[in-house]
Amino acid sequence: MSQVALRDRSAFERLYRATSAHLLGVAFRILGNRDRAEEVLQEAFMNVWNSAGGYNPGVATPMTWLINIVRNKAIDAVRSGKTERSSTVALDDEGMDVADADGLQPQELLDESLVKVNIDRCMSELNASQRQALALAYYRGMVHTDIAAALNAPLGTAKAWVRRGLDKLKSCLEAAGVTA
Amino acid sequence: MNYLLPERLDRLAREYALGTMTGRPKRRFEKLLRDSPQASRAVAAWQERFSVLAAGVPAMQPREQVWNGLEQRLFAPTKPAASRGPLQWLWDLLSVRTLGSALAGIFLCVIVLRSQPGLVGLETPSEALPASYVGLLLDANGKPTVLANSRRHGRQMTVKVLQPVAVPEGKVAQLWAFPAGASAFPVAVLPRLPAVKESVSFTLPDESEKLFSNVGRLAVSIDDAPARPGEAPPPAFALSGHCVKLW
Numbered sequence: 001m002s003q004v005a006l007r008d009r010s011a012f013e014r015l016y017r018a019t020s021a022h023l024l025g026v027a028f029r030i031l032g033n034r035d036r037a038e039e040v041l042q043e044a045f046m047n048v049w050n051s052a053g054g055y056n057p058g059v060a061t062p063m064t065w066l067i068n069i070v071r072n073k074a075i076d077a078v079r080s081g082k083t084e085r086s087s088t089v090a091l092d093d094e095g096m097d098v099a100d101a102d103g104l105q106p107q108e109l110l111d112e113s114l115v116k117v118n119i120d121r122c123m124s125e126l127n128a129s130q131r132q133a134l135a136l137a138y139y140r141g142m143v144h145t146d147i148a149a150a151l152n153a154p155l156g157t158a159k160a161w162v163r164r165g166l167d168k169l170k171s172c173l174e175a176a177g178v179t180a
Numbered sequence: 181m182n183y184l185l186p187e188r189l190d191r192l193a194r195e196y197a198l199g200t201m202t203g204r205p206k207r208r209f210e211k212l213l214r215d216s217p218q219a220s221r222a223v224a225a226w227q228e229r230f231s232v233l234a235a236g237v238p239a240m241q242p243r244e245q246v247w248n249g250l251e252q253r254l255f256a257p258t259k260p261a262a263s264r265g266p267l268q269w270l271w272d273l274l275s276v277r278t279l280g281s282a283l284a285g286i287f288l289c290v291i292v293l294r295s296q297p298g299l300v301g302l303e304t305p306s307e308a309l310p311a312s313y314v315g316l317l318l319d320a321n322g323k324p325t326v327l328a329n330s331r332r333h334g335r336q337m338t339v340k341v342l343q344p345v346a347v348p349e350g351k352v353a354q355l356w357a358f359p360a361g362a363s364a365f366p367v368a369v370l371p372r373l374p375a376v377k378e379s380v381s382f383t384l385p386d387e388s389e390k391l392f393s394n395v396g397r398l399a400v401s402i403d404d405a406p407a408r409p410g411e412a413p414p415p416a417f418a419l420s421g422h423c424v425k426l427w
Contacts, residue, residue, distance in 0.1 A: 038243065049254055064228050064231040112237075113232060113235045142200075166194050166198070178232065
C-alpha cells in the first residue's frame with residue numbers, strides 16, 4: 001500500500017490482482033449485477049490510486065480499508081438508484097450463470113463467514129430473525145426500513161434485531177480474541 | 181448532545197460503519213468524524229469487525245476489461261485533439277507562438293513552476309499537473325520539431341509533431357537518452373510519426389521514472405535499424421533537446 005501511495009503502478013496492479021476478485025464478490029452481493037459491480041470496483045480502485053496516501057496502517061488493515069471503500073460505493077450505487085435499470089431488464093446469460101453458480105443467500109454468507117472466523121457457535125445464540133437482519137444489513141446494504149419490509153416486521157423490531165446482532169458479533173469476536 | 185460518550189459513540193459508529201445510518205444523522209456524524217479522532221477510531225474498530233463478515237463471500241474474478249479501463253482512465257496519455265488535458269496549455273503555447281529556441285520553452289516551464297508552486301502538489305489530484313517528463317526536440321536549425329512527454333510513473337510516451345520529420349522508407353527514428361554522468365542509451369524506436377500538430381503514443385520499455393530520472397537530454401537519430409541495448413549512439417542526430425521534469 002505504501003508503494004501505491006508513492007504512485008508505483010506495478011504495486012497498484014499487484015494490489016488489484018491480489019484483491020479484486022474478493023472485492024468484486026463483496027460488491028456483487030450488494031448490487032446483484034456483475035456489470036454494475038465491476039463499475040463500482042473500477043471506481044473504487046480509482047479512489048485507491050488517488051487516496052492511497054491517506055491510508056493509515058495503524059487504523060485498519062489494507063483489506064479492511066479496501067472492503068470499506070468498495071462496500072460504501074456499492075451501497076451508494078444501490079441507494080442512488082443506479083441499479084434501477086438492471087432490475088427492470090431481463091438478466092443476460094452471464095447474469096443467469098452467476099446466479100446459478102453461486103446463489104448464496106445473505107444468511108448463508110453469514111454462516112460461511114462465521115465458520116471461517118470460528119465464531120459460529122457463539123453467534124448461534126442469536127435467533128434466525130436476528131441473524132437474518134444482520135445479514136441483510138451487511139451483505140445487501142439494507143437500511144432498517146428495508147430490513148423491516150423484507151422480513152415483514154415492524155421497524156422497531158427490525159432495529160432491535162440488528163442491534164442485537166451487532167452486540168453479539170462484538171462480544172463473540174472479543175471472546176475469540178479477535179480485537180478491533 | 182454529547183456524541184462522544186463511549187456507549188453512544190459506539191452505537192453511532194457501528195450504524196455508520198454498517199451503512200444503516202442515513203440522511204441528516206449520517207451527515208452530522210460525518211462532521212463529527214472530521215473533527216474527532218475518537219469517532220474515527222470507533223468507526224475503524226467496527227469496520228475491522230465487519231471485515232470478518234466478508235470472509236465467506238465467494239470471490240468473483242473481474243473481467244480483464246475492468247483493469248484495462250482502470251489503466252485507460254488513470255494512465256492513458258492525454259489526447260490533445262479530443263479534449264483539453266492537463267498539458268493542453270503547453271500544446272497551445274507551442275501551437276500559437278513561434279518559439280525561438282528550446283530554452284524559451286524550458287525557461288517558461290521553470291518560471292511557471294517557480295511562480296506557482298501550487299501546481300505541483302497543493303491542488304487536488306484532478307486539478308494538478310501530472311508529474312511528467314517533457315522533452316522538446318529541435319532540428320538542426322534549432323526549430324522546435326517534436327514534443328515528447330510521459331507521466332513520471334507511466335510507461336506511455338506521447339510525441340507531438342510540431343514540424344515535419346523526414347524518416348525515409350526503410351529507416352527508423354531511434355530515440356536516445358543522455359543521463360548525466362553515464363553513457364547514452366537507446367530508449368525506443370518511435371512509431372510512424374503523424375502529421376504536424378498530431379500526436380502518437382507508444383509504450384516505453386520501462387517506467388519513465390526509471391528511464392529518465394537522471395536524463396537531461398533526448399535525441400532522435402535516423403538509422404537503418406533499431407539500436408541494440410548497449411549500442412553507442414551515432415555521432416549526429418536529426419533532433420535533439422532538453423528533457424525536463426515537470427513536477
